[in-house]
Amino acid sequence: MDDTSLNRVQRWLLDRSAGRYAKLPPELRPIALERDKFLTSARSRGLWAGLLFGTLGTTAGLALGSTLSVGLAFLFAVLTFAGLFRVGHSLWLRPERFTAKRMWRIGWMSMIASYAGAIASFRGDLRPLLEAGAPWYEAVLRVIWRATPLQIMVLVAVLLLLTIVSAARREYMQRALEGARAEQERDASARQLTQARLTLLQAQIQPHFLFNTLAALQHWVDVGDARAAPLLRSLTSFLRGSTELMLRPEATLAQECEMVVHYLAIMQARLGDRLRFAIDIAPGCADQLLPPGLLITLVENAIEHGIEPQLRGGELRVVARQDRGVFELRVLDDGAGLTTADAHEGIGLANSRERLRHEFGARAELTLTARDDGPGAQACLRLHPLEAH
Amino acid sequence: MPTALIADDEDAPREQLRLALQRTWPELDVVAASVNGVDAWDAFLEHEPEVCFLDVRMPGLTGIEVAQRIAGRAQVVFVTAYGDHALAAFDAGAVDYVLKPVEVARLDQALERIKARLALPVGTATDLQQLLNQLAGQVRKPVPLEVLQAGVGKEVRLVRVDDVVYFESDTRYTRVVYAGDEGDAEVLIRTPLKELLAQLDPARFWQVHRSVIVNQRHIAAAVRIDEGNMVLSLRGRAEKLPVSRHFQGLFKGQ
Numbered sequence: 057m058d059d060t061s062l063n064r065v066q067r068w069l070l071d072r073s074a075g076r077y078a079k080l081p082p083e084l085r086p087i088a089l090e091r092d093k094f095l096t097s098a099r100s101r102g103l104w105a106g107l108l109f110g111t112l113g114t115t116a117g118l119a120l121g122s123t124l125s126v127g128l129a130f131l132f133a134v135l136t137f138a139g140l141f142r143v144g145h146s147l148w149l150r151p152e153r154f155t156a157k158r159m160w161r162i163g164w165m166s167m168i169a170s171y172a173g174a175i176a177s178f179r180g181d182l183r184p185l186l187e188a189g190a191p192w193y194e195a196v197l198r199v200i201w202r203a204t205p206l207q208i209m210v211l212v213a214v215l216l217l218l219t220i221v222s223a224a225r226r227e228y229m230q231r232a233l234e235g236a237r238a239e240q241e242r243d244a245s246a247r248q249l250t251q252a253r254l255t256l257l258q259a260q261i262q263p264h265f266l267f268n269t270l271a272a273l274q275h276w277v278d279v280g281d282a283r284a285a286p287l288l289r290s291l292t293s294f295l296r297g298s299t300e301l302m303l304r305p306e307a308t309l310a311q312e313c314e315m316v317v318h319y320l321a322i323m324q325a326r327l328g329d330r331l332r333f334a335i336d337i338a339p340g341c342a343d344q345l346l347p348p349g350l351l352i353t354l355v356e357n358a359i360e361h362g363i364e365p366q367l368r369g370g371e372l373r374v375v376a377r378q379d380r381g382v383f384e385l386r387v388l389d390d391g392a393g394l395t396t397a398d399a400h401e402g403i404g405l406a407n408s409r410e411r412l413r414h415e416f417g418a419r420a421e422l423t424l425t426a427r428d429d430g431p432g433a434q435a436c437l438r439l440h441p442l443e444a445h
Numbered sequence: 446m447p448t449a450l451i452a453d454d455e456d457a458p459r460e461q462l463r464l465a466l467q468r469t470w471p472e473l474d475v476v477a478a479s480v481n482g483v484d485a486w487d488a489f490l491e492h493e494p495e496v497c498f499l500d501v502r503m504p505g506l507t508g509i510e511v512a513q514r515i516a517g518r519a520q521v522v523f524v525t526a527y528g529d530h531a532l533a534a535f536d537a538g539a540v541d542y543v544l545k546p547v548e549v550a551r552l553d554q555a556l557e558r559i560k561a562r563l564a565l566p567v568g569t570a571t572d573l574q575q576l577l578n579q580l581a582g583q584v585r586k587p588v589p590l591e592v593l594q595a596g597v598g599k600e601v602r603l604v605r606v607d608d609v610v611y612f613e614s615d616t617r618y619t620r621v622v623y624a625g626d627e628g629d630a631e632v633l634i635r636t637p638l639k640e641l642l643a644q645l646d647p648a649r650f651w652q653v654h655r656s657v658i659v660n661q662r663h664i665a666a667a668v669r670i671d672e673g674n675m676v677l678s679l680r681g682r683a684e685k686l687p688v689s690r691h692f693q694g695l696f697k698g699q
Contacts, residue, residue, distance in 0.1 A: 263526070263527045263528030264526045264527070264529055265528075267526035267527045267544070267545055267546065268455070268458070268526045268545060270545075270546050271455075271457060271461060271526065271545035271546035271547070272455060272457035273457075274461065274546040275458065275461035275464075275546070276457060278461070278464070279460075279464075326455050327454075327455065328456060330454075364454075364502070364504060365504050366504055367481055367483065367504050367505050367640060392588075
């Protein structure tokens with residue numbers, strides 16, 4: 057033990073107890089250590105004083121009130137308080153062991169012990185009875201009869217004390233355990249959220265996207281094409297922006313759109329006139345908070361599945377509207393639409409749904425459907441106002 | 446001089462590859478540079494290049510699908526970017542590929558293997574074909590075309606693809622011969638044949654010539670004229686359709 061907060065006695069004692077601690081279940085070790093620290097610290101002075109005076113008082117009481125010699129009275133008092141201390145000691149560590157059954161056992165045992173003590177104490181009263189010719193069992197019964205009210209009081213007091221202490225201790229430990237568990241859960245959920253964000257960031261900056269963009273960039277730099285500079289700027293803004301965006305807990309639609317514009321500028325540089333796009337955000341929608349990266353995920357999906365597979369490309373539209381409290385964000389393409397009935401719900405969409413559920417619960421609704429006003433697909437996010445639910 | 450085809454739907458990487466090839470393999474004659482899968486397949490049929498550099502992700506037909514059709518009749522080198530799903534399969538199947546952005550040193554390595562193989566007689570590697578079939582199966586395909594729309598004078602005629610007997614390329618149009626309600630009929634549509642090809646169910650519609658796709662239900666017989674020529678006769682029809690050398694393998698007999 058090289059804890060500087062410990063005094064010398066503690067250090068010595070704790071060093072000697074190392075083997076004993078090792079035998080304990082690991083979850084109990086800190087409790088035992090804490091208990092022993094308490095018992096060896098200045099704070100436990102009252103406890104030790106109580107034990108000392110209790111022992112001395114009992115010795116004095118027994119020696120004066122009965123025919124017991126001082127030595128025997130002291131031995132009896134020490135045994136009693138040592139027993140109490142021992143029970144209290146293990147009670148502190150493992151209150152769950154003190155079941156009703158065990159309490160009864162302790163009760164019986166202390167009763168037998170105290171009767172034995174009583175008989176020993178009232179030895180002096182026994183002798184004249186026996187000498188008067190009473191049979192020995194009658195003498196013993198008389199002693200027991202005399203001692204019983206006190207025994208019952210002691211028994212009740214001991215059991216009551218044990219029950220109260222063990223119940224309090226049990227509750228305390230239960231709470232500590234629940235606290236630890238809750239903390240663990242909070243940690244786990246925070247970890248999960250971070251993980252989800254990192255996954256998203258990773259998904260956002262797909263190697264395929266990055267290397268294809270770098271391929272275009274490298275070629276244009278090599279041949280001195282004027283398209284290189286703006287493409288490099290867009291790529292830088294996109295990478296910086298999406299990294300920052302993903303680390304935020306939430307982002308406004310305006311911030312999301314900024315990122316989408318960088319992304320679309322990159323894709324347009326690469327795809328040329330195969331990509332046409334329009335962004336149409338109605339007034340009052342720009343401040344809507346969204347899970348970061350949601351819009352760009354939908355836009356990427358539309359480009360990858362709706363625009364790129366078309367021989368002549370297509371037009372992508374982002375439309376945001378607010379109507380009677382319902383916020384609606386749509387990403388439309390004019391590609392082949394949904395190719396199969398089960399629709400191409402990739403990881404991106406599943407991830408977006410999960411994050412929306414986390415942020416908005418049942419208020420958010422994200423669908424991917426074929427467009428009803430022409431060819432192509434549309435992703436639609438609807439956020440209902442709080443009052444509706 | 447060996448000939449080559451380059452196909453990539455993005456301008457910059459296509460041009461970059463062309464420049465890199467000029468430097469690393471000056472004798473290679475790039476006879477065609479295609480901007481999508483259907484152009485690439487058409488250019489292959491037209492030029493019959495010995496080496497094809499195919500981008501994996503292309504509209505129309507993917508690079509995998511083009512390679513499937515080429516079926517070992519040329520050396521195929523896939524061009525893709527890191528992060529492509531097919532890369533693992535390429536590695537496992539010892540398929541040649543180069544990564545974008547193209548690095549001259551790596552390109553050189555791939556080209557050495559190709560040059561060595563060009564010296565050998567061309568054969569169909571069945572392993573490669575199986576791998577390509579498997580990869581092509583993972584590609585999300587649009588639902589095959591069901592109905593064609595053809596403007597005839599003031600009306601727009603709807604032709605069920607099922608009723609089509611054959612399609613024939615006719616300069617800027619495609620001639621569609623079909624079995625209508627009042628006997629056989631034909632219309633012209635603006636969609637080029639090479640684009641139609643990507644939208645048809647390959648099990649039902651067989652390309653038999655660069656400019657002919659025929660509904661296999663209407664084929665009556667394949668007749669060999671001489672060493673290089675073969676024609677198809679159709680059920681209940683007089684005209685004969687040519688089968689070019691590339692497609693004669695479809696009619697092997699059993």
